[in-house]
Amino acid sequence: MGLALVLAAGSGVAPVGGATLVADASNRCNSQTIDDQSARVRDYDRRGSGGNNTQLLARLGAIADVIAIINEEREILDSVCSSDAQRAQLFAQIAATTAWALTLEADIAAKLNASCPAAAQALPTIMLADAWLSLANVVNNDGGTVPTAFASVAPKVQTRAQAVGLALPIWADTSAYWRDQIRLKAKAAVATCPSPSPAPSP
Helix, strand or coil, X not given: CHHHHHHHHCCCCCCCCHHHHHHHHHXXXXXXXXXXXXXXXXXXXXXXXXXXXXXXXXXXXXXXXXXXXXXXXXXXXXXXXXXXHHHHHHHHHHHHHHHHHHHHHHHHHHHHCCCCHHHHHHHHHHXXXXXXXXXXXXXXXXXXXXXXXHCCCHHHHHXXXXXXXXXXCCHHHCCHHHHHHHHHHHHHHHCCCCCCCCCCCC
16 A cells, blocks of 8 residues: 555646645655564564474464565665655664564574484575675664664574574675675585475575
8 A cells, every 4th residue: 555655646646635645655654564573573483483394384484474574665665765764764673673584584494404404504594694684784884883673683693693603794794795605505505415405585
C-alpha cells in the first residue's frame, strides 16, 4: 500500500484528497515493519528451533522470510523517507535485524550439516560474513560511527564467528570483496562433503 501511495503522489495527478495521500506517504517513513520483524527474530532466538531436520528447515524458512521482508522494507523506506537522517536511523535498525537473523540462520546451518564438519563450519561462515557486512555498510556510510542499535547484535556475530574460525576485519576493512572471498572458500569446503548441503540465503 505504501508504494502505491508514493506512485499516486508522484504521478502529477491531483485528485480530491491528494494532500492526504502525500501525508500518508510521509507517515509511511517509520519503524513499524522493522519492529515487527525484529520481534519475530527475538522470539525465534528465545524459543530455539527444535532438534529435528523438519523443525530446523521450517525455522530456516521463517527467518529467510524475515530477511526478505526487511530487505523489501529498506527499498520502500528509501523511497518514502524525506531526509537522510530518517533513513540512517531506520537503515541501522534494518541492518541490526538482518545481522541478528543471519546469526540464527548460521546456528541452524551448523545443526543441519552436522554430518559433514566442513559444511557445518563453512555455511555458517557465509552467513556470518553477510551479517558483519550488513553492519559494516552502515558504519562505513556514517563515517565510522557505530549505531547504538548494534550494541547487542555485533557481539552475537563476533561470538559465533570466533566459534567457526572466521576472522572479522575492522569496519573500515569490511567490504563486499572480503565477503565474496569468504564465500568462495566456504563453497569450496562444502564441495568436499559427500552429499549436497542446504544452500545459504542469498
